[in-house]
Amino acid sequence: MLELLFDPLFRLPFITGLLLAPVAAIAGVYLRLREEWLAALAYAQVAAAGAVVAVVLHAPVMLGALAAAGLVATVKGLLANPGNHHFVIFILLGWGVALVAGSFSAHGEMVGQSLMDGQLYFTGQAHLLGALALLVIGTLCMSWLSQRLLMDRFFPDYFSANGIPAWRHRVAFDWLVVAIVAVATTAFGVMAAFALLFIPAWVAWGVAQGWRNVLIIAAGLAVVAYVIAFVVAVAVDQPFGPMLVLILCATALLRFARRGVRSASPSAAPARAPSVAPEAAHRK
Amino acid sequence: MKSEALLRCHGVVAGYEHPVVGPVTFELFRGEVLGLLGSNGAGKSTLIKAITGHARIFRGRLETAPGIELAHHRQQPVRPAECPLSGHDLVTLTGASRQTPPPQIARLLDGRVDQLSGGQFQILQIWACLGSGAEVVLLDEPTNNLDPATVEALVNLIRKDQAGRTILVVSHEASFIDAICSRVVSVSA
Structure with missing residues (x-):
């Protein structure tokens, strides 16, 4: 069975996923930061709905996604305080529209089902090119975006206080995530795409x-996780x-293992650094 | 010769839906530490928010010298419950890692910021602003969460290590304002 791994038929999907997996995980880190x-599940579910609608309208699936x-990202950007309750509405809307x-x-129903099941092996050259483009764009933008997203989170007044428009990096990030989720959803399926954006970031x-x-x-x-999943899925x-x-x-x-180690270690108990200079403490 | 004004506040009345503070008039000159003193609810933080663009100016004029950069330490700094950033990551963001930190802060740089106490995180955030390249630093109630020894360390930091910085400080603690400010403006609603 494992000889299938080296079958040319599986090479393209394997490489596509290999490129997409780290990009999606890093996007997930910044989504968690914000x-x-x-939103990862909301975009994935809505992307799936868009893909099904595109099939029904005889338009390209990835374009629809x-x-x-x-x-949805544009609507989120227009909201005053976007939060989880909005994302839940988008998730429900996406699910409803997809069905x-x-x-x-019949073709739309089949595509909808495959996006729910998550079958990587149906990915095509468009996915590979999309993944490659996202890897290149993500790498090129990373330094610029990362600094601004972190400043936006920890020093949120910096931009308004200095007359620097914050919408540029926010919109750029939203659209990068949208593109990553759309490609990942149409390649991996809704839940696999969401899991790639959520779990590695959460663990890290x-x-x-x-x-x-x-x-x-x-x-x-x-x-x-991607390589293991690919091997196991093919093998079994x-x-x-x-x-x-x-x-x-x-x-x-x-x-959880890391947390267990922390709480079990005697050195983990005084986790906080000393709050004052020793000489000042003596004076007290 | 009088030094250059980096911030001018002319009869500013600021607030949100309704005016909260003002009219307030002052100038912040390069190299001075100016204190805004007032009781709780006097609108000191609202005035700072007006400077950073987060509160509405109903009347008056607020001018900053062209091309200057502002750093703002919030009254309640943003601190997620779980945060893997190290102290070094935080000060690198503002460029404060280019300066040698005082010993009280240096020992906070290696660990995760979510393992610091409220006071430790507060002083680290203040250092991130003071150590940055910003020409004007706005400190909103910087002594919140700080124990007396750390307040003393902060006073030394502003008076000695950061002497010559242009700082606008908001506090309800008159003794802290007296200790660090070269001038004081009283603010009332």
Whole structure:
């Protein structure tokens, strides 16, 4: 069975996912930074709905996914205080539209079902090119975006106080995430795409010390989980999406294991650094 | 010769839906530490928010010298419950990592910021602003959460290590304002 891994038929989907996995995980880290992690599921569900609508309208699937998720990102950007309750509405809307639109055509229903099941093996050259483009664009934008997103989070007045427009990096990030989610959803399926954006970032957030380490751990975890899921799915002839989700869920144990080590270690008890200079403490 | 005014506040009345503070008039000159003193609810923080663009100016004029950069330490700094950033990451954001930090702050740089106490995070955020390249630093109630020894360290930081910085400080603690400010403006609603 494992010889299938080296089958040319599987090369393109494998490479596509290998490129997408770290990009999605790093996008998830920044979504968590902005407390918008549920947006990943909202974009994924709406992208799936857009893909089904595109099939019904005889338009390109990925274009439909991009347009729908982009529309939601635009609406989110116009909201005064976007939060989880808004993302839940988008998730429900996406689910409803995907099912209703799918009922209008057999092909639409089939695409909708495959996006729910998560079958990586149906990815095409457009996905590979999309993943490659996202990797290149993400790498090029990373330094510019990262600095601004972190400043926006921890020193949110910096931009308005200095007359620097914050909408540029916010919109750029939203659209980068939309593109990543749209490609990932149409390649992996809704839940696998969401799991890739959510779980590695969540684990890294809990165990890493320092921002660079968060990014490295999230991306590394996503790649390892992806490769294992691909091998196992091929070896046991199971759908890829659920396999990736299950393996990513298993990696979540790392977060709890690390916490267990912290609480069990005697040196972990006085976690806080001394609050004052020793000489000042003596004076007290 | 009088030094250059980096911030001018002419009869400013500021607030949100309704006016909260003012009219207030003052100038902040390069190299001075100016204190805005007033009781709780007097509108001191609202005035700072008007400077940073987060409160509405109903009347008056607020002018900053062209091309200057402002750093703002909020009364309640943003601090997520879980945050993997190290102290070093936080001060690198503002450029404060280019300066040698005082020992009280240096020992806070290596760990995750979510493992710091409220006071430790507060002093780290203040250092991120004071150590940055900003020409004007706005400190809103910087002594909140700080124990007396750390307040003393902050006074030393502003008076000695950061001497010559242009700082606008808001506080309801008259003794802290007296200790660091070269001039004081009283603010009332």
